[in-house]
Amino acid sequence: MFDTVRKHQRILQLVLMLLIVPSFAFFGISSYSSFLDKETDIVKVNGKPITAQEVDSAAKRQAERVGGNAQIAQSLQFRQAILNELLQQRILGFAVSNLRLQVGKEALVKSLQNIPQIRALYKQDGSFDDARFKQLLASNGLNEDQFYASQAFDLKISQLVNSVARTEIGSPKLSEIISTLYETERQVQALSFDAKDYLSKVNPSQEDLQAFYNANTKLFESPEYVDVEYIVLKADPKEDAKVFGEKADQFANMTYDQSDSLKPAADKLKLSVQTQKGVTRSGVTGAAKDHPLANPKVVQSLFGDDAVKNKRNIEAVQTSPGVFVSARVVIFHPAQTLPYKDVAAEVKRQVSQRMAEKLAISAAAVRYASLEQDPKGATGFASPIWVSRNKPANLVGGALDQVMSTNPDKLPALVSVQNPGVGTILYRVDQVRQTTGIDAKVHKAQAQQIQALAAQSEFAGFMAYWRDVAGVKIINPLKPPSSSSGS
Numbered sequence: 001m002f003d004t005v006r007k008h009q010r011i012l013q014l015v016l017m018l019l020i021v022p023s024f025a026f027f028g029i030s031s032y033s034s035f036l037d038k039e040t041d042i043v044k045v046n047g048k049p050i051t052a053q054e055v056d057s058a059a060k061r062q063a064e065r066v067g068g069n070a071q072i073a074q075s076l077q078f079r080q081a082i083l084n085e086l087l088q089q090r091i092l093g094f095a096v097s098n099l100r101l102q103v104g105k106e107a108l109v110k111s112l113q114n115i116p117q118i119r120a121l122y123k124q125d126g127s128f129d130d131a132r133f134k135q136l137l138a139s140n141g142l143n144e145d146q147f148y149a150s151q152a153f154d155l156k157i158s159q160l161v162n163s164v165a166r167t168e169i170g171s172p173k174l175s176e177i178i179s180t181l182y183e184t185e186r187q188v189q190a191l192s193f194d195a196k197d198y199l200s201k202v203n204p205s206q207e208d209l210q211a212f213y214n215a216n217t218k219l220f221e222s223p224e225y226v227d228v229e230y231i232v233l234k235a236d237p238k239e240d241a242k243v244f245g246e247k248a249d250q251f252a253n254m255t256y257d258q259s260d261s262l263k264p265a266a267d268k269l270k271l272s273v274q275t276q277k278g279v280t281r282s283g284v285t286g287a288a289k290d291h292p293l294a295n296p297k298v299v300q301s302l303f304g305d306d307a308v309k310n311k312r313n314i315e316a317v318q319t320s321p322g323v324f325v326s327a328r329v330v331i332f333h334p335a336q337t338l339p340y341k342d343v344a345a346e347v348k349r350q351v352s353q354r355m356a357e358k359l360a361i362s363a364a365a366v367r368y369a370s371l372e373q374d375p376k377g378a379t380g381f382a383s384p385i386w387v388s389r390n391k392p393a394n395l396v397g398g399a400l401d402q403v404m405s406t407n408p409d410k411l412p413a414l415v416s417v418q419n420p421g422v423g424t425i426l427y428r429v430d431q432v433r434q435t436t437g438i439d440a441k442v443h444k445a446q447a448q449q450i451q452a453l454a455a456q457s458e459f460a461g462f463m464a465y466w467r468d469v470a471g472v473k474i475i476n477p478l479k480p481p482s483s484s485s486g487s
Contacts, residue, residue: 235322
């Protein structure tokens with residue numbers, strides 16, 4: 001039901017996350033500086049920089065909050081996500097200040113009472129432990145004024161995002177029209193012109209084959225692969241969880257800090273260094289799903305520049321509960337073009353396929369022209385079927401779009417759809433009808449999804465507008481953390 005709408009649900013979820021996840025700066029607001037562009041400035045919002053030090057500090061706090069280690073906090077992917085969040089928060093903060101939004105005392109008090117750390121400060125008799133409250137603030141480098149200002153600021157952002165993300169379509173009639181478009185059915189017949197049916201009519205010459213090989217050597221390469229060493233840390237079922245947690249931290253830290261070898265971590269934790277040759281970007285051929293090198297993240301890391309060029313250990317990866325893996329590239333084998341004699345049969349197959357496809361496309365064009373002269377001729381077409389956007393049968397992508405876009409006032413209508421690598425399919429659209437007995441629950445769900453997409457679109461437009469008003473300027477790309485970055 002309504003597949004096109006469902007494809008956008010991930011985007012909507014990201015918007016909703018803003019409504020339920022507190023900002024990284026749980027205590028305090030990031031300070032602004034007004035210095036000129038510096039090497040540590042990554043991006044500026046309204047002339048105020050987000051620095052590499054801010055990203056590193058926020059990454060470290062967030063990694064600690066989710067139980068990660070220092071190695072996770074220093075990964076470029078994790079830090080990029082942190083930068084994106086900081087940038088979004090900074091833009092929203094600019095919008096809040098620019099709009100001069102206010103928060104009432106009652107709303108602020110209610111918001112504070114929803115914070116677990118604050119709720120925990122209430123005693124059994126209902127009184128508030130003011131001493132512990134001040135101690136908590138002090139441990140985070142804040143006084144009461146700073147804390148209340150921070151929470152009021154976060155609440156303003158939350159209310160602003162909430163009001164934008166809850167945008168709804170003004171008229172239920174529009175939702176009804178869209179639902180009707182998805183339910184309208186068309187009767188179609190198909191006539192396929194497949195390349196496989198024309199293979200017997202092609203016979204490429206040796207010159208054709210050699211020319212194709214010379215022009216497409218990338219198609220006939222042996223894939224790049226690596227020979228690797230790796231170590232695996234597995235939890236003992238009888239082992240205390242805290243003890244294993246400490247081992248896992250040691251494992252991650254040692255493989256990262258002593259990145260030119262796996263031996264120190266292996267010796268410290270009494271692990272064996274194992275080897276594996278011929279690891280491609282698809283992993284280890286024939287390996288079981290639980291093989292340490294079958295994990296996509298492990299394989300992706302092994303083909304990163306740091307692993308291939310610098311021969312450094314990859315970051316420790318938790319491949320399953322209680323299992324951590326680190327590995328390093330010993331030898332990198334680049335892709336190589338295979339000699340013609342070794343791939344001659346494949347070259348002939350591909351050239352023949354392409355020639356046959358051209359014949360199929362040409363035959364379809366001739367038949368299409370003939371049908372335009374005689375629209376009622378249906379010889380050779382398959383039995384008619386009814387399709388809609390909700391029930392597309394075997395029509396996908398461009399074929400469904402073209403069939404459903406035919407003018408209902410000019411039937412029968414012809415649609416020609418090329419299927420690269422296969423051939424061409426002609427569709428004949430004969431009738432249009434409206435379905436009956438539509439499920440009210442289906443309509444309601446569609447209307448909700450349409451409204452959700454409208455909210456997502458409104459929020460995206462809102463952020464784009466304020467990004468422009470705030471004059472967001474990229475200063476420097478995000479780089480791996482250096483020893484000079486603060487925490």
